[in-house]
């Protein structure tokens with residue numbers, strides 16, 4: 001597989017899961033402003049959506065969207081997301097929440113033209129979403145019960161963003177992030193993106 005990524009972007013979740021699952025992959029850095037890869041290729045010709053993560057599968061097909069890529073990788077390494085019963089639906093529910101309610105809430109913070117008021121509102125929305133997850137992580141070790149899943153990889157990235165944008169991370173989530181950060185897969189993924197001291 002080949003992952004198109006940008007350091008510290010949401011594609012870091014795919015990077016973490018590739019390491020966690022021991023899946024072989026190559027990595028291509030993308031400049032999201034110029035839409036060029038590190039070797040100067042036109043990223044829009046590779047992924048017309050223009051954003052990362054973009055994963056080239058072993059059959060040559062391109063897969064995009066965090067929720068699709070993370071579930072695809074979990075299909076290769078089933079221990080990385082519950083596959084049966086109610087736990088399966090809870091996993092998908094959590095993945096959707098992180099993607100559509102938390103990840104998207106950050107958007108104004110990455111939009112240079114957003115006003116100070118829009119940015120402040122975004123921080124408040126992110127804090128509200130984090131508070132809901134904090135309640136959950138006061139009760140279970142990981143987002144989906146007591147085993148690490150692809151949802152944890154995604155949420156870890158969202159928590160690095162909270163720190164970067166000065167959004168307070170509540171206590172249970174802060175403990176959870178500290179525990180995740182020393183996980184070998186996360187250390188390896190951060191190193192792969194040149195981020196060890198930054199996250």
Ligand SMILES: N[C@@H](CCC(=O)N[C@@H](CS)C(=O)NCC(=O)O)C(=O)O
Nearest residue numbers: 009010011032050051052053065066
């Ligand atoms: N819907 C996509 C959104 C991915 C996304 O927001 N990627 C960001 C980095 S975290 C990006 O590449 N932004 C650059 C751009 O949209 O031009 C997904 O969930 O995978």
